[in-house]
Amino acid sequence: MSIARTPFFLLVFITLFSFNTYAQTKKAKDNWHNLDLQMDGVPGISTERAYNELLKGKEARPVKVAVIDGGVDIEHEDLKEKIWLNKGEVEGDSIDNDSNGYIDDLHGWNFIGNSEGENVHYDNLEVVRLVRDLHPKYVSVLPTTLLSEEERRKFLAYQKMTTDYMSKLQIAQITERVIKAFKQQVDSIVSDIGKDNPTIADFKRYEPKNKMARKTLSMIEKGIHEEGSYEKFYDDLVEGVKHYEAEVNYHLNMDYNSRHIVGDNYNDSKERYYGNNDVKGPDALHGTHVAGIIAADRSNQKGIKGVADQAVIMVLRVVPNGDERDKDVANAIFYAVDNGAKIINMSFGKAYVKDKQIVDSAVGYAMKHDVLIIHAAGNEGQDNDSEPNYPNKNYVDSLGINKGVAENWIEVGATGWKYDETLVADFSNYGKRTVDVFAPGVDIYSTVPGSKYKEEQGTSMAAPVVSGLAALIRSYYPDLTASEVKKIIFDSVVKPTYRVKITQDKTKKKVWLSDISVTGGIVNAYNALKLANDFAEKH
Missing domain, CATH: 3.40.50.200 (Peptidase S8/S53 domain)
Structure with a gap:
């Protein structure tokens, strides 16, 4: 959905997966x-x-x-x-x-x-709802199955949706694991420092224990620089964890459907x-x-x-x-x-x-x-x-x-x-x-x-x-x-x-x-x- 924002936590994955991002080097007026x-x-x-x-x-x-x-x-x-x-x-x-x-x-x-x-509160992405609805109709279709031109067009669209869905799910599952692991590293470093809200100076004095901790420390320092404080950086990180948990558990979960809460006749588009x-x-x-x-x-x-x-x-x-x-x-x-x-x-x-x-x-x-x-x-x-x-x-x-x-x-x-x-x-x-x-x-x-x-x-x-x-x-x-x-x-x-x-x-x-x-x-x-x-x- 396009209501998603672009907080700093996405920089973690942009860095890891070589995506692009809009980052500023100083604060806006x-x-x-x-x-x-x-x-x-x-x-x-x-x-x-x-x-x-x-x-x-x-x-x-x-x-x-x-x-x-x-x-x-x-x-x-x-x-x-x-x-x-x-x-x-x-x-x-x-x-x-x-x-x-x-x-x-x-x-x-x-x-x-x-x-x-x-x-x-939560719902699927539209691609999930469409694949779920179309799956019973097309799951048994074979390359040799005779279809009308219109049905063939719909079947190809279903295949494209399915491929897109599987790609999104795989990325979300991987990213969820990565961001949770990153947060664990951050929490470990902060625990070692012994302050709930450490400053950039605290992180600069910290001696990383291994290569992963060194990379995490670099990302923390970059995050504080971009966000202005550790608190803001960490809030965005927590938001990131919640976002990808929602992706896996709700947005891309084929078994999840919240429409029963509304209680309408969903198939009646003209119901007001x-x-x-x-x-x-x-x-x-x-x-x-x-x-x-x-x-x-x-x-x-x-x-x-x-x-x-x-x-x-x-x-x-x-x-x-x-x-x-x-x-x-x-x-x-x-x-x-x-x-x-x-x-x-x-x-x-x-x-x-x-x-x-x-x-x-x-x-x-x-x-x-x-x-x-x-x-x-x-x-x-x-x-x-x-x-x-x-x-x-x-x-x-x-x-x-x-x-x-x-x-x-x-x-x-x-x-x-x-x-x-x-x-x-x-x-x-x-x-x-x-x-x-x-x-x-x-x-x-x-x-x-x-x-x-x-x-x-x-x-x-x-x-x-x-x-x-x-x-x-x-x-x-x-x-x-x-x-x-x-x-x-x-x-x-x-x-x-x-x-x-x-x-x-x-x-x-x-x-x-x-x-x-x-x-x-x-x-x-x-x-x-x-x-x-x-x-x-x-x-």
Whole structure:
């Protein structure tokens, strides 16, 4: 799933297996994604400059932004005043007061829970679910078995999925063993030092007992240098262990299936009314971080500043620890549109799809109701032109034949805070036809549960920067349509005057941003609001 971040612990495996990573040699400026290249020296989107120079004294209207994600901590000190309240509902009366099919949906809805209050925490990857469903049909097929052309195509697709699944499982199992062994080495060294939170000086004084300890010590020192402290390094290491345990035990476990918790008729894609009103769920870190980037209170002197001062967050929980399901995504989109959201942020994605038609129908519904959808391009460092990432803006029929595109859709790649050839985060997906714009997505400091704050990175962080920008435009220029807002965002990007590094077909190369995206640029709030003003004057 593309909601995965890229914390330091991945450096361990990148080093061991010679993968690439986006690593910085110094710390980013606070609030860098909202800063200005000319004034502040970092390629942010010039939000602060826009507020200071263009928006003072101007009136704005609240804009509902639906965050379809893994849940949001609606009590966070920097978000609680920015959460949508469904005024048609009466809290706690267990009645569907507004007759929209959802009981006590005060702040949104959770499509991966049940009416008893139970919630899905973990789920499989989509490839596992597909292989599991198709296995009984194709397990006995032989090379000599007669199949129709369509069945042969489906069988070959099943074989490809199976190969991919087995490869992912093997890598996850190996990596789980490696990271656990690495953590044991770290724990052993720290135990020898005799401090719970040792400093870099403590590690430099430590005499390693063997070659493995020497390598581990080197990685610890590098981790402290990158993260700023042993505590942060170790937290990411623990997160890494949990991630790969989840990969093996849940994401890639063919015997695990959590859908019974929801209790819906999963095969009925058009079923709409199931779930519960617990919009936080068991793990709201990712969704809370996303919501903060968009709408964290700019006036309360706490924490951080969201991009859009008038954004109101509608929370829709559909993403477990694992891959989201198409039926839930579609229902979240329908809910968002029916309840007045004008922008939908979707910081998730996957490599396979079960029921694209139901998602397409919901996307089409959003297009007809003047809603702008912002979607994260993914974190695999791949070309989405050749390796599809779902959901996407392409409408297809049951045979996978393209039937047009969703016009009011923006696909977002991620950039870092160094304005040089490393500008594009090397975990970011790209695509000359499929990725529209880039936005800051590295070392983004935002809200996390418990009224805390943390840096995260991924295209998951870049997408809400663009959603915040769209909300900013629509709040100050409410008469603009979704298509006009999209055009404004596209026409106002900042285009680097140099080539950037990417890895394509396992080869490192330098390309123009226009070679790997539709617009060839990074979104910019200052430019966009000036252009929006021009559009508004023509209305």
